[in-house]
Amino acid sequence: MHAWPASEVPALPGKGxxxxxxxxxxxxRVTLAPGPVARIYVCGIxxxxxxxxxxxATYNAFDLVQRVWLDTKRQVHYVQNVTDVDDxxxxxxxxxxxxxxxxxERETALFREDMTALRMLPPQHYIGAVEAIPGIVPLVExxxxxxxxxxxDGDIYFSVDADPHFGEVSHYSTELMRHLSAERGGDPERPGKKNPLDPMLWMAAREGEPSWDGASLGAGRPGWHIECVAIALDHLGMGFDVQGGGSDLIFPHHEMGASHAQALTGEFPMAKAYVHxxxxxxxxxxxxxxxxxxxxxxxxxxxxxxxxxxRLALLSHRYRDDWEWTDQVLRDAQERLGRWRAAVSRPDGPSADALVEELREALSDDLDTPTALVAVDRWAELQAAEGGTDDSAPGLVSRAVDALLGVAL
Structure with missing residues (x-):
């Protein structure tokens, strides 16, 4: 499966x-200090x-993570899946x-178009669940x-008791785990399970539903969590830098995925940071x-x-916060975009060197985009009120906003 085209990320003076x-x-908070190649897995649609x-909002957050890493002169190895078979x-x-x-196929194509329009950096590996099945079967075995x-009854379940670290991603109570399992695709009430929380690894073929050869597992299709584990281990290995997704994936998806990988490898943790x-x-x-x-x-x-x-509407909220979309949020973003574009359209302006460092500091501080936007607002206001004599400043602001925030002015 192919991803979408990458937009160019301008190089900035100095280092993030x-x-x-x-x-x-x-x-x-943890400080991420990857090696020369930072590794990130983000769960897809x-x-x-x-x-x-x-x-x-989710993919924007992890696009920012990549942009911060790129500004530190690292390479980024980004992997994303597509759950292209599921209930x-x-x-x-x-x-x-x-x-x-x-x-x-139709909705994946539309997703690619949207990601391209929003200037989200594409993954190096964009893998569908169906194409990952040959790698999933041996892991389940x-x-x-x-x-x-x-x-x-022909289905294969993972035993959460097999991982001594089970529960260390979410730290949720058993009661909450059972509730979320039932709400998010699990079957905690199924008779015969060793533990109500045990998730399905391989679903035996059902009449009228697609299935694949599972070797010794029999015909069937993979469970949700093992799909991401197989793809992540294949392309990133254990101990990669960031496992990302929306906060609704904390449990069961990321909790179960971590336990699958840890039980398979005997290593801990699957990811150095779980970011939501x-x-x-x-x-x-x-x-x-x-x-x-x-x-x-x-x-x-x-x-x-x-x-x-x-994109500016998304950036106006801290990535970890829950927030509400309104017409006013969009109007505010459109007005901000107009002010910024007007500011960088002039031939010169106030020095922007300090602004670049303000953006870097804000983003390195848990992706504090509201503070970053205010910093650009101040430069744009100064440009409108007083102007400046630095003929390199508008271009530097434009490049910095593009490189670090993904917004093309």
Whole structure:
């Protein structure tokens, strides 16, 4: 599966700072100091509907992580998956009377278009669950053969008790884990499981549903969590720098994925930091496909909204915070974009060297984009009020905003 084209990231004078970021597993900030190549895995979409604002907020957060790393003169090895076979996708295809493969391909293509328009940096490896199945099957077999997994009526389940570190990503109570498991695709009430929280690794073939050859597992398809584990281990290995996604993935997805990988390898932790973006609401409720309260990126683009304004709307909120999309949020972003573009369109202006360092400091401080935006606002206000004599300043501001915030002026 191919990703989307990369936009050029301008080089800035000097060097950026190492990123201090909130780690869900420790509950505090950690300083990420990767080697020459920083490694990041971000969980991708289940392509049964178009890219909405919640998706965009998540991918914007991890785009910023990459930009901070690139500014420190590191390379970035970024991997993202596409869950192109799963119950929600199959259910949507049945509801709409369409082929599930065609639905997944169409929505994945639209996602690529949205990511391109928003100038999100693409992953080096963009892997679908279906194409990952040949690598998933041996991992499930290894877990079963080692006693970390077991069979139940043809399905294969992972035993959470096989990982002594289970629970150390979310630190949730057992009661909350059971509730979220039931809410987010698990089956804690199924009779015969060793532990109600045990997640499915391999689902035996069901009539009328797609299945693949699972060698000694029999025909079936993979569970949700083992998909990401197989892709991450194959392309990044254990101990990569950041596991990213929305905060709704803390449990069960990232908790279970970590336990799968740790049981497979005997190593800990799977990732050095677990980083999660907040949820975006509309009319007082979290945006979700099940509720249908979505603001689609493609719809905004069709209505003529500049993708740079959408990105500025995202950047006006701290990535970890939950927030609500409103028409006013977009209007504020559009007005800000206009002020910034007017400021950099002049032939000279106030020196921007200090601004570049302010942007670097804000972003290195747990991706503090609201502070970064205010810093650019101050430069633009000074430009409008007093101007300046530095003929390199407007170009430097434009390059810095592009390189660090992903906004093309």
């Amino acid at each position: 700072r190492d990123l201090r970021i909130h780690d869900t597993a420790t509950g505090g 289940t392509p049964y509907d178009a890219t909405h604002m919640g998706h965009a 929600p996708l199959l259910e949507r295809a049945i509801r709409d009377g369409v082929d599930w493969v065609g639905l997944a 290894r877990l079963r053969d080692s006693g970390a997994a077991y069979e139940l 973006a907040g949820m975006v609401a509309l009319d007082g409720e979290k945006m979700s496909k099940s509720k249908g309260n979505l603001v689609f990126i493609s719809k905004l683009r069709r209505d003529g909204v500049d993708p740079a304004a959408i």
